[in-house]
Amino acid sequence: MTTIDRLVGAGVDRIDGPAKVRGTAAYAYEQDPGEPIAHLAVVQSTVNRGRITRLDPSRAEAMTGVLAVLTPANAPRLAGDLASDLPVLQSPEVHYQGQVVAAVVAETSEIAKAAVGGVVVEYAAEVPDVVLSADRDDLYAPEKVMAGFDTDSVIGDVDGALAAAAVTVDATYETPAQHNNPIEMHASMARWDGDSLTLWDANQGPHTIVSDLVKGFALEPGQVRVISPYVGGAFGSKAFTHPNQMLAAMAARVVGRTVVFELTRQQMFSLVGHRTPTIQRIRLGADPEGRLTAISHEVVEHTSKISEFAEQTATATRVLYAAANRRTTHRLARLDVPPPTIMRAPGETPGMFALESAMDELAVALGIDPVELRIRNEPAEDPERHVPWSSRHLVECLRTGAERFGWAGRDPRPRMRTEGRWLVGTGVAAATYPTRRRKADCRISVDGRGRYVVEIDGSDIGTGAWTTLSQIAADALGVGLDAVELRIGDSRLPRAGGAGGSTGLASWGSAVVLTARDLRRRLEEQYGGQLPADGLVVDGGVGGESPHAKTHSMHAFGAHFVEVRVDRDTGEVRVPRATSVYDGGTIVNAKTARSQFLGGFSMGISMALHEESQIDARLGHYVNHDLAEYHIATNADIGELDISWLDEPDELANEIGLKGIGEIGITGAAAAVANAYWHATGLRIRDLPITPGKYFRELGLT
Amino acid sequence: MREFRYERADDVDGAVALLAADPDGAFLGGGTNLVDLMKLGVATPDLLVDVRQLTSVEVTGLPDGGLRIGAAVPNADLAADRRVRERFPVLAQALLSGASGQLRNRATTGGNLLQRTRCGYFTDVTKPCNKRAPGSGCGALEGVHRNHAILGQTLDGPGACVATHPSDMAVALVALDAVVQVVGPDGERGIPIRELHRLPDDDPSRDTTLRHGELITAVDVPVLGFASRYRKARERASFAFALVSVAAALRVEDGVVADVRLALGGVAHAPWRATAAEAALRGQPATEEAFGAAADAELAAATPLRDNGFKVPLARNLVVRSLLDLVEVAR
Incomplete structure (x- = not known):
């Protein structure tokens, strides 16, 4: 192994830059699942509070190209105690304006959006209470x-x-x-293979999304895979699961096809925080x-x-x-x-x-x-x-x-x-x-020729993590950038927290450094500093906060x-x-x-x-x-x-x-x-x- | 979005005939506004007649020193035209203060005049709007209306509407006394631009006096011969509609206002020609005091809403500052 100059600190160009500039970095909406994709569009509540008194999807259902209309009456039941706005289409109750009250799945995005207008919804609405003031008598102290x-x-x-x-x-x-407005709208593409779900998704941490999907669809963690190699900005709105992931998965199950759902810019103002x-x-x-x-x-x-x-x-x-x-x-x-x-x-x-x-x-x-x-x-x-x-x-x-x-x-x-x-x-x-720092697992493998693969479910939401984490890995392994292949943005990779709270690089970087150290120690102790011909795999990570926290x-x-x-x-x-x-x-x-x-x-x-x-x-x-x-x-x-x-x-x-x-x-x-x-x-x-x-x-x- | 047919005609008359035969059809120019409105379900034409190739993309000279602007001239080209910049800086400045470079490349002269309001109640089909859905009410009147009209609104009744016209270019053309040339089912006519856009009165669904099937083919701008400028106040430095804008032209002789043109944007359902201010100024000394008094004369009619009262002093300041700047230019 050769010692090289430190990469950490250098202004290394983004590793993912060329693919993004050329348009070859595929975002969630752009994935190709290898089959025709069905498109989802949503009907949203026009009132803030109340309940649906009548919902008639028949005109939308009759439109050519419409595959299904999901409503609170026919949508698959979600299991578990899903939080917040995740129990989508589970009840006729309306809690906020813009809440999804029906979803149309169709052959094309245009048909789905046109069919939204064919769903008739009536509400028993109450007067909305939306104005914050310091002299309200119902202010409370959260726990x-x-x-x-x-x-x-x-x-x-x-x-x-x-x-x-x-x-x-x-x-x-x-x-x-204020509203988060990343350039990439929230988008989810769902596909079921039997009882296994694959979701290509715009988020800040695939493992976070997996846990809600596992809960909602009563699955085992191994049955859900969330893939998110590139994310076009987030600023926090993609940190947690939102209705889009649940809906895409639900609809794909109903129509038996890959379904994609991309929010419109207007929908960003009601559905993702x-x-x-x-x-x-x-x-x-x-x-x-x-x-x-x-x-x-x-x-x-x-x-x-x-x-x-x-x-x-x-x-x-x-x-x-x-x-x-x-x-x-x-x-x-x-x-x-x-x-x-x-x-x-x-x-x-x-x-x-x-x-x-x-x-x-x-x-x-x-x-x-x-x-x-x-x-x-x-x-x-x-x-x-x-x-x-x-x-x-x-x-x-x-x-x-x-x-x-x-x-x-x-x-x-x-x-x-x-x-x-x-x-x-x-x-x-x-x-x-x-x-701060969060728990993160990591796996580093090396082959007999000195090629390192670093795997961790980190996320690059435009921050530069593809590049910075590679730099940290190369330094920790004592090799050049070209000897390191980084894999992030996939829930099949070792578990890590998402990109949020400015904890990403602190957590993933520490996991990589500690795992690399372990790998180098083992190479030294077990193989006399030489690379074994059939390579070596080391699992490691970091437990959470700094011991000094x-x-x-x-x-x-x-x-x-x-x-x-x-x-x-x-x-x-x-x-x-x-x-x-x-x-x-x-x-x-x-x-x-x-x-x-x-x-x-x-x-x-x-x-x-x-x-x-x-x-x-x-x-x-x-x-x-x-x-x-x-x-x-x-x-x-x-x-x-x-x-x-x-x-x-x-x-x-x-x-x-x-x-x-x-x-x-x-x-x-x-x-x-x-x-x-x-x-x-x-x-x-x-x-x-x-x-x-x-x-x-x-x-x-x- | 509603399904629609898309047609092209061989010439202007053919396009007019196509549209005249379809009461729910619309002409398509640059599409920078219409297509957005179609995606939102606000505009629901069943036929689009693409006229982008039919009208002129040239700016030509008129005998009196004025200019004829083809209806298909892109905003970007018009703003860059040397004659426009030299003779009518107010027009070039207005164009460049609007939209973005990409939009100005695409948007046409005719289409710019026919932009629809950006009122958030108009663009949301789930909300009341007398302009989009007559009789449904005006959501903005008691709602979010910081950037709405202070002059000439209809404040009650089935015609209630406090929307503003969004175009910058149109404000300059109103100050310049442009004439809009149209071809319709009943032939050609020239419409003085001050008669093109209308106030909401009892029917805010109609933005203009154009009849169905009439196509704008050109805009004539008569010679001006004195200094002009456009000043737009907005909430961010670029890509924002006017809070208030002023198109002004001023001729001063011996310290006295010999001629003046003033039009305001962002204050009404139509570009607002400040005739009261103009009348108050003619023959008066070209001083800050007189300019302020003229602005006050115009704004005396203002009926600001709960949250847009700031537009009155803002408009006053813009009028005074624009005229003072023009006095400086003339020196």
Whole structure:
């Protein structure tokens, strides 16, 4: 075996890039099962709450090319206690608008969609309850919030400290509902061979989907195979099973053929989740030097009547700054809305908008530079768990970012800089995201000629995992990239957690490194360092969290500096430039990492200025349910983004020293934009997105 | 999507005859709007007559220095035409502020004029909309209407409608007093563009005064001879419909407004010619104060909805800023 230069850290081109550019990388919808594929289209509820009183599929059934119409009356019964919206077509009850109430299977997609109009459905509907407010009398405290966090945390005497504080901020921030909009719509292609199911599917982790299918169709795990080599973006909406997988499998069983179901863009707004809106009250107390004495963060958000998804919105507030007295709470309203789900950095993304906006307001109230204010409140240890950091370089990110951005000498007063009709301002915010690891199995085999096959059910949802995991494997095996064949995205491969919570590379990479180490040790001990002629197979993996996770607090950090321009005539907002510096531990691939940071931060600009799912309070539906009306930042909205990172491996986090970087970029980004907007205009917008309409509202002109 | 027939005719008269014989048929231009609406079930023609090859793709000069724009001229080509850019910058700017490069390559001049509203209730067949389903009500009136009309709406009754016309190009052409040439079952006619688009009145299902079977063949733009510009305010930098837009042209002599054209987009069911503002300005000093007073005169008639009141000060600012910029250009 030869020793080569480390691949980890290099900007290796995407291994899957050429196939994607050429269009030969087959996504779920594009698979060829070797037989004519039947197409599925769905009839969706037009009411939020009630029950179906009449459902007549006869006109659709009579259409040429229609193979079957599935309804709650005739659909196969699903077994098990499936959660949330997975018991599809099992009951005439309607729980949210857009719920699937019938499904048409036909020879072509066009026929299926046309036949949807031939299904007559009548409802006994009740008035929908879809509006979140902080003064509802039915708010409740969930048992836990997402990712296993405690619902509330209370340390010290917050109210007393606030009353005694020299300077306080008390403000309420709101973020709207938002929808994941990966370019690839959710798609599932199902085929049964006897009692065995194969599903080609767009998801973030095949094993996750398998377990729901096994449950719903009363199968053994070995009877279900989910294959997902390429996924065109996800951002969390593809983390869990949704009705599309259940429906495709159900329909394929009924018609005895391969069935494919791809959602329309409009259906993405009701069937695969969304980010809850939030209402967040933040109270900060500080001494005259800016040292925080109290932090209170109270969150109100929604979930659906049929599932509890409690976004962990205030959890970043538990780790970011020092203060002796602290309180975070989460309260939910159960509304007649589709089940919310994960959207990039659930919790941190809306929560950091509130906290980091409030910190800016505190800096203004104190007359202290907002970078300096954050540095003064840097905690020596985790302020709520009272354990040391595995590594924390937030202050370095702030200082490096300030330097790169040219922060020094900033006039803190608002509305002082103009260029033509533009009001110009700058703002800063911190970023943070937890570093975690999940259990992952792995198998590495080598043949007699030194060809390695690395197998693990990891997922590349556009993140670069095909490439980064190959780099990690090659380094761990001490060979070049061309000696390693990686296999991911298939539930037949050794079990691993999905791409989510920025845990993918930490988990899969650790599993690969540990298995590779074991393989090299065995080669050394059993074969004298030589490759056996008939090869060697080693099964290994990683058990879960880092052994240091209980004794240390593990997080990625970052700092954003943003320049904002606001047209004084129209209130239009532009972000011509920004600097972000990250503490993400070991950076495995300089090129794909940069893309992740860029993408995360751009999504943050999009959140700050554009993204908002507008619900009709009376009719109960998301009105702007397409990409023309649900605005996502375009290229023209993104200026010069200066992305860099500190080169600081976190030796305690995992075998690679990485922190997971898929989500850190979006955290804090919207606050940095809002803070710069205030600096430009003197207007503090506390409810996202920051639209021209709100400019005139704040000026008192509406 | 409903099944439909697809036909091509040999010439304009043939196309008109095909459509005149089919009350549920439609002409197909670039298809950038119609095909989307068909996929959504909003438009349900049983016949599409493809007219893309039938009308001119040329921009030709008119004797008075104006231009005749063939109905099939793609938006991208029109925006790039040197004569358009020199003589009618308001038109080139309006075109380039709309849609995306891909769409502008595909969309035609005639089709652009006939775009339908992007109101979310119109494009969702499960929701009330008097424009799509007369008598079903106006979902936007009390619903999500941040980007809806503030002028000339029908606020109650069976004709209630607060939709806006989405075209940028049409706003510029309204300011330019363009004339739309059509051929129909009863022959040819020229329609002053201000008479093409209509307000909802008691029948929002009709966007225009075109009769069934009439095909737009060209748009004539008379000579202008003074400076013009288009300014569009929107919620993102590209690929967004106007919150408010202004097409303006201004001629100042000795510090006094000698001639002015003003049209607003994003504020009404049709491109809105600001005649009250124009009347208030003629003969007045070309000052910020006079411009503001003129904008106020126009917007006095505004009846904003619960959530779109910001469009009134936004429109005022855009009018004033556009005219001030034109004063600068003239200097």
